[in-house]
Amino acid sequence: MTHRSDRILDVRALARVEGEGAMHVRVRGDSVEDVRLDIYEPPRFFEAFLRGRRYTEPPDITARICGICPVAYQMSACAAIEDACGVPVDGPIADLRRLLYCGEWIESHTLHIYLLHAPDFLGYPSALELAKDRRGIVERGLALKKAGNEIMELIGGRAIHPINVRLGGFYRAPVKEDLAALGRTLRVALDQALDTVQWVAGFDFPDFHHDHELLALVAPGTYAIERGDVATTGGPTFPPRQFEDHVIEEQVPHSTALHARLAGRGRYLVGPAARYTLNRQWLSPLARQAADAAGLGDECRNPYRSILVRAVEVVYAVDEALRLIEEYEPPDRPALEVPPRAGVGFGATEAPRGALFHRYGVDADGLITSARIVPPTSQNQASIEDDLRRFVGARLDLDDKRLTAQCEQAIRNYDPCISCSTHFLDLTVDRE
């Protein structure tokens, strides 16, 4: 190929990323001068939108931020407002929340694995070509994802923006018989999930290693999903209430998303690889066996292998859902009363893409005085840019088209959720 020292690459759409955004790369000679990932963040709109609303509304309103992970927003919102009002929720209601969240993990991860990410590893431009060529594989993915949908519909009332969730719990709790059919579906899904791990383990993973600090919730005794303290690989563990003491968010000129960093330390990553690295010991025996058989070690620091972690987490989520169904006893009441109280509350849960923090101020009349939402993708932004800088630097000999395609694949490793105000990811590489 012709090697040019300076170039500009402009790509008008990054397909198969949950949302939209822009990436800009500047190359001078043989070095990468600048990499910027622009993310347009809906939570900022919602933070303003929520002020002055009733304290009961954030779970329903924030569920609209992302069609792929509404439960994450609902659960973090409920946790934060219940914290502000001094009403801890545990027991069977907390178990039902965890079951609902398992449904979302199954749905979100399976969508990403089969329709968005696997085509990269198998050399297909999209899931459509994969489906034409290997219909059975995609059908397995759709069936597995549907098991997640069924949990969402039964516990949440519907698969998108679940309507059965409320402060303190649910409007209606299922009876045991409701869950029996779901159990049958999930037993089939467990085989599909194990097959998925085996399938993904056979992919060819490019060699790439990062040493970012990792951040995830931890809840000793269980793989953290709907609750936990905040742990990092390089610092202290702290409760969600102290999140703002440890994580600094800064506005950067090129993005409406804020960049997050750990106070005194710097960039970090959240998401499946961080969760796995900090929680591996709490996987169910079956999920841990699947991880071992797939060759995942004690930690995951190659972003390409995040697809393997997602597949293992699907096994865990199905397995955990089956356990929760097996042990389910309906709560005495579907929801606890959560009377308003003036205060500030913090909530953190593990969205499929990583830790999601909410903080709300509530006044004595039950009106929201302040709202803060810190989504996983914006926490990852600085680390993604750093990885892309190294990634592009090692591939400057590629022509623009191939470099663009490989950058897109690299971005998809992080499963960014970048719902935003434009419909495209513009990838621009300037070679000067």
Added chain:
Amino acid sequence: MVIGVGNEYRRDDGFGPTVVARLTELGLGDPESGVTVRATDGEPTRLIDLWTGADLAVVVDAVRDGHDHGGHRYELVLGELTDLPDERSSSSHGISLGSTVELGQALGRLPHRLVVLAVGGHEFGFGAGLTPEVAAAVEPVVARVRDLVG
């Protein structure tokens, strides 16, 4: 099966859910109506799951049609959908309606008849409420859905 696609917190992208809400008010979707009415965000596998096995699926959606104001109405049937440009409403996913139809085709998961009633949107930023031109298209599209489902 009637499916409203979109997000009511993304201005004109709320067109599909608004039409669905209006149809529900009018009783379409009641058990005796024989019609299922759903709102969804347009995520492809959910659309495919919803329309699989239906004799007729009517999908209502807002699209970017390049006009300088919203409100233009379109009616497309199955054969015309796979030629759509690879973009659509502002929902948070990377697979267009046209590609979703193609995916359904590849998997043998299409309804017997598929009709898309689309309206050109003007404003897809964050916020609630349709722009006036798009809001004006709600009742005509509701009427057309009722014609189609008989």
